[in-house]
Amino acid sequence: MQTLRAIILAIAASNISLYQLDIAIGRLEGGISPDMLVFPRPVLQYIQSHPICLTSLCLSVSPRNRIRPNGELVGDLLGFITLFPGLQRLSIEFNYRDEREHFPVISQKLRLPGLRFLGIGAVRCTEDELVTLLLSHKDSLEEVSFALVDIISEGGSWQSLLATMRDNLSIRVMTMDDCLSADKDIYYRESESDDAAYLKSFEISGLRQDWTDAINGITIGRHGSRHG
Structure with a gap:
């Protein structure tokens, strides 16, 4: 979790443009949990003030590996995605099939112009x-x-x-x-x-x-x- 945050922070600080970022830690039980995408407020404010130019984002998500309550997972996921407002390509896959726990909210709230x-x-x-x-x-x-x-x-x-x-x-x-x-x-x-x-x-x-x-x-x- 700390490694991912450090990478994102370094990208924001460097002001470089990236084409693609793939986030997928293994498969099944090894998939990334949305609560791993939550940043401390000072770090989040810094990233928001230094927008990351990213074209393509691929997320492999395992909602069962979670620390935070289930109801907050979609907010965590969407909050991370919107750190990259210039996204042109987005892939979201669930390592365990999402049984209508998260996708209905994603479909309502995900907006990338x-x-x-x-x-x-x-x-x-x-x-x-x-x-x-x-x-x-x-x-x-x-x-x-x-x-x-x-x-x-x-x-x-x-x-x-x-x-x-x-x-x-x-x-x-x-x-x-x-x-x-x-x-x-x-x-x-x-x-x-x-x-x-x-x-x-x-x-x-x-x-x-x-x-x-x-x-x-x-x-x-x-x-x-x-x-x-």
């Missing part, structure tokens, strides 16, 4: 929560990546989410990796005559028709039944 790339990993959420987060960055967002994201039962659908993205955002590239719908695998059918193949990794780029084809081709299968 220049964000161009957003990556979300290992969360269970609703379509509305994803839409809220995406539309809050519609003026700048160009690329989105979902990994191990599960839209919960009665929480909307991937087809509806993709339609909203197609109609309301200017996304050049959208990728999905190992995503689920209510704990069920997602499949994709190129045409009505083709068999549906398990959608492990998928990308949509640019053209409206590509989005429409993806929306029409997605189907939901039973969890664990993968063909093709």
Whole structure:
């Protein structure tokens, strides 16, 4: 914890510009806890008065490794992210899948005016929560990546989410990796005559028709039944 704080403070003091900062201490139990991102007030004031020019931030978070109360974790995480107001690329992944403990608040409160790339990993959420987060960055967002994201039962659908993205955002590239719908695998059918193949990794780029084809081709299968 002290090492991380010292690094951030040194970056602020040096007044250098950084392209990317990756914060991920191991995996699973070794992931960083948001309370490790809390700075003493004098240090925080110094950093805020010496803004860090950072383009890309990747956070691998393990909420179970915590000291502070659970309700304060999202505030700790968002407070750290907003130390870098010029962020253009942000990736947040949870080492334990977030079971709607933290992501709903993140979707409501995270705001980065220049964000161009957003990556979300290992969360269970609703379509509305994803839409809220995406539309809050519609003026700048160009690329989105979902990994191990599960839209919960009665929480909307991937087809509806993709339609909203197609109609309301200017996304050049959208990728999905190992995503689920209510704990069920997602499949994709190129045409009505083709068999549906398990959608492990998928990308949509640019053209409206590509989005429409993806929306029409997605189907939901039973969890664990993968063909093709």
